Amino acid sequence: MSSHALPTVVDPAVYIIHDNPEWIVPFTEALDRLGVAHVEWLLPETTIDLTAEPPQGLFWSRLSASAHTRTDPHVKEYGRAILDWLAAAGRRIINGRGVYELEVSKVRQHRELTARGFDVPRTAAAFGAEALTEAAATSTPPFITKHNQGGKGLGVRRFDSHAELAAATEEFAPGGANAPIDGITLIQEYVQPAQPFITRAEFIGGRFHYAVRVDVSGGSFELCPADACEIPRAGADDSAPQSPFVRREDITAQTPLIGRLEALLTDLGIEIAGIEFIETADNRQVVYDINTNTNYNPSVESGEQSEGRQPAVDRIAAYLAEALASSESPSPAASLTP
Ligand SMILES: Nc1ncnc2c1ncn2[C@@H]1O[C@H](COP(=O)(O)OP(=O)(O)O)[C@@H](O)[C@H]1O
Ligand SMILES: [Mg+2]
Structure with a gap:
């Protein structure tokens, strides 16, 4: 096995797909307390063999929207690829492919909330920095900016006037201090x-x-x-x-x-x-x-x-243990596989 291949174990385990080892410790400790086998998959600089079957087990995506601020600008694409591969092989994924698309797009979140009648902040999306002031034209200050692919407050700034925003648009352009990774910045009603x-x-x-x-x-x-x-x-x-x-x-x-x-x-x-x-x-x-x-x-x-x-980390460990156990019960389709 090459040094870049993602680690696997023979027996079914919980595979945690993530982008930040520091955040995973409370979960692996909680899984250890329950005696549940787990393996971490940290995606940058790894390989997958597309001709091979993924290992047996339960897969939990802990991929976050802000990965690009810590590791590698392309984690979103690695995540999409690996979740596609696992889904195609019929693996049970917690917070799988469709959920990841929601995690990395506040536009999508806004749309899903609106479609179900939730009260959401009035929001416009600007594709590119030059469009920002126009996106804000019909908004009454104060309003805030935020990155479409956000997390940890990326791009969130309050503006008290249109002029203040106009003076800051360069920040949101490629190379600027507040450049969004996917080029999309939201202008949103400030909710007091x-x-x-x-x-x-x-x-x-x-x-x-x-x-x-x-x-x-x-x-x-x-x-x-x-x-x-x-x-x-x-x-x-x-x-x-x-x-x-x-x-x-x-x-x-x-x-x-x-x-x-x-x-x-x-x-x-x-x-x-x-x-x-x-x-x-x-x-x-x-x-x-x-x-x-x-x-x-x-x-x-x-x-x-x-x-x-029950602390949340322990509830999660128990939930993962249950999901792993049920993903192990052979399905009729699996029993036909030689
Ligand atoms: N429309 C809003 N009005 C007022 N405060 C907001 C609004 N949107 C976000 N905030 C503040 O900014 C924080 C970060 O924004 P959020 O949309 O949660 O982005 P992130 O994904 O980066 O956490 C929020 O937790 C909240 O305190
Ligand atoms: Mg938030």
Whole structure:
């Protein structure tokens, strides 16, 4: 086997396809606690043999929209190719090919939400930087820009006037500080939260797991729930920094919006997701981001543990274990294969 071939094991295992080893540790630890075999597939600089069958097992795509900021500009294409190959071989994929297209396109997310009657921010897409000011022409400031292929707040900036945007368009051109990887920048209505927080609802196996409120009073648009992004709050007691991520007990599986989001996920075949929304002073619940990856916030997760509730990483490991076990039961088609 060449040094670039993706690793495989003989017995069925959970294969995690991803673009950032740092984010995977909590999941592999949770799988280890359950004794479930797992293999990581980090795509850049690897090969697949298209004449060979993929290994037996369950495949979980943890590919993220922001991969190009960490590794290689073409991860999206590697992901598309490998998910196509696995799907063609009939492998069971969690968050598979169609889900990946949604992850990497806010235009597509917006369309799916709109089609189901969700309240979404008014949005226009600009293809190329020169089209940005025209895309914004009918929007009333303040508005924000964001990259179509986003994640971690890429390209998210607030503009309080058309002139301010006109002065910044170069940033969004190829080579500029804010250039979108796919050339598409969205201009979006700025949605003012009633209180300075957004909410991110987590779903596992298509079902609601918990919702987290994320404090946005600092004005940052880069909301990374992972450990690396947890910043001690200025002015707070230094010995006990208050986390900007807190579980919302008032959002439950019975909340009407949550039920509608579960139906959307079922419809689109999304098994694991974190969906963000803003509640406004005039009682709108505006949904603006569908993430098919979450790096669960460590302080929320340990709070769940102390409350005797199952942390999200453990729920995911259990879900993967169940899906692996059912992908192993021979189907009639498989038994005909020599
Ligand atoms: N339309 C909006 N109005 C107000 N704030 C927004 C809006 N869209 C995004 N934000 C803020 O910017 C953050 C990042 O935007 P988001 O669409 O979630 O992109 P990403 O995929 O990069 O996370 C959000 O979590 C939220 O705090
Ligand atoms: Mg987001």
